[in-house]
Each structure stands twice: as C-alpha cells, then as structure tokens.
Amino acid sequence: MVRFYQQNPSKFKVITLPDRGYDIRRVAANLNAAYANIEAESKRFNYSLISGDDCVFPERYCETLLAEMERNRRLVIASGNSGVRASPDAVDFPQGAGRFVREDFWNMLGRRYPVAYGWEAWLVFKALQLGYQVECLQWLQYSHARARGATHGFRYWGKAMRVLGYHPLMTLGRIVKNVLYHGAPVPFSGSISMLTAYLFPGKSESDPYLREYERDLRHFVRRYQATRIVRLVSRRIHHLFR
Numbered sequence: 001m002v003r004f005y006q007q008n009p010s011k012f013k014v015i016t017l018p019d020r021g022y023d024i025r026r027v028a029a030n031l032n033a034a035y036a037n038i039e040a041e042s043k044r045f046n047y048s049l050i051s052g053d054d055c056v057f058p059e060r061y062c063e064t065l066l067a068e069m070e071r072n073r074r075l076v077i078a079s080g081n082s083g084v085r086a087s088p089d090a091v092d093f094p095q096g097a098g099r100f101v102r103e104d105f106w107n108m109l110g111r112r113y114p115v116a117y118g119w120e121a122w123l124v125f126k127a128l129q130l131g132y133q134v135e136c137l138q139w140l141q142y143s144h145a146r147a148r149g150a151t152h153g154f155r156y157w158g159k160a161m162r163v164l165g166y167h168p169l170m171t172l173g174r175i176v177k178n179v180l181y182h183g184a185p186v187p188f189s190g191s192i193s194m195l196t197a198y199l200f201p202g203k204s205e206s207d208p209y210l211r212e213y214e215r216d217l218r219h220f221v222r223r224y225q226a227t228r229i230v231r232l233v234s235r236r237i238h239h240l241f242r
Contacts, residue, residue: 092138115209129220157194
C-alpha cells in the first residue's frame with residue numbers, strides 16, 4: 001500500500017480534522033467524516049478497509065481478504081488476525097482494524113457508524129442480525145505496533161459490552177478466559193476494568209458515548225450469545241464423555 005501511494009499519490013486524499021486531543025472513542029466520528037467526504041465527491045467503490053495507524057500488514061493482505069469475499073457474496077465483513085486466540089466454538093469475529101466491509105451492505109445501513117461505545121462490534125452484529133456472514137481468517141496474521149488497550153485500560157470494552165446487550169454469562173466467560181489464559185490479549189488489570197465498567201458503566205448525561213443500542217439489536221445479541229454458550233457447553237460435555 002505504501003509503494004502504491006508512492007507511485008500514485010493523486011489517488012489518495014488526506015482529510016485534516018480539528019485537533020481535539022487523542023480519544024479513541026472519536027474514531028467512529030472521524031470515519032464518518034471520511035465517508036461524508038467520499039459522498040460529496042460522488043466516489044464509488046466495492047469495499048472499504050478500516051486500518052489503524054499502527055497496523056502492520058503482511059504482503060498481499062488485502063488481496064487475500066478480497067479474494068475470500070469475492071468467493072462468498074454473503075460474506076460482508078472480513079479481517080485477518082492480530083493475535084486474538086481462536087474462539088472455542090469456531091465463531092471468530094472480524095477484528096476492528098484490518099477489516100474489509102462490503103459496500104452494498106454498508107450502504108444498507110446508511111454508511112455511518114454510531115458515535116458510541118461498541119461501534120465496531122455493532123457493525124458485526126448488524127450483519128449477523130440481517131442474515132449475512134462475517135469472518136476472521138485466523139491464519140492471516142497481522143500486528144499492532146501499540147499494545148491493546150494502552151490508551152483506555154479496556155474500560156471502553158466493558159461499557160461497549162453493556163450497551164450492546166451482552167449476555168452476562170458471555171461477559172463473565174470472557175473475563176475468566178482473560179484471567180486464566182496466559183498470554184491473553186487482555187491483562188488481569190484490564191479484565192478487572194472491563195468487568196467494573198460492564199457492571200457500573202456510569203450515566204449518559206456525563207458520557208456522550210454511553211448510550212444503549214436499539215432494543216431489537218440488544219435482544220438479538222443476547223439470544224445469539226445464549227446459543228453460543230449452549231453450543232460450547234454441549235461440546236465440552238460431549239468431549240468429556242466421548
């Protein structure tokens with residue numbers, strides 16, 4: 001991508017926004033500004049790539065993901081893996097940075113992210129709610145130059161789980177896995193921050209990013225996660241008595 005930029009600088013446009021200090025919660029608003037600029041220039045494209053400024057992608061990362069999405073038209077969000085352990089029930093969600101989003105699906109949602117906690121997961125759950133597919137290619141590895149949660153101590157993740165309607169057992173399981181699994185992407189202190197923020201998220205009057213998503217989506221998230229919990233427990237029981 002850097003080489004392509006060097007050879008084709010006219011194909012890139014840098015948008016400069018007012019400097020209001022670093023706050024990862026504003027990323028959704030920044031992306032929305034970029035999409036608004038694209039619309040103003042009547043630009044059309046088939047996919048959008050969300051990338052953090054610290055992402056380090058392997059060679060042919062984009063080509064690999066695009067080929068996967070071209071093979072499966074129901075696959076609307078896909079990413080590689082930046083080091084998150086594979087899900088035990090074989091349902092691996094696309095990660096935030098490093099994901100491709102299919103444009104015709106994105107247009108259905110108005111091509112705007114909610115400026116609120118959990119906006120990255122919101123898009124994935126909306127895809128599942130509408131009957132589409134999402135995927136994280138575990139074998140397609142990339143990396144982040146910054147440590148996960150370095151700027152927010154994982155508090156934002158806990159608040160995101162709360163406003164998205166996460167099932168309490170799914171939340172607890174995530175915390176326990178982080179604590180017990182050596183080398184988990186979330187350290188012990190971060191896990192405690194996540195749990196505290198999930199249980200005591202605060203009030204929206206003092207935090208503009210804290211707002212619950214629509215009721216039907218939160219109900220879908222809870223039902224979807226309840227099904228995953230049952231599937232996982234059933235597989236463990238089957239393994240014990242095999």
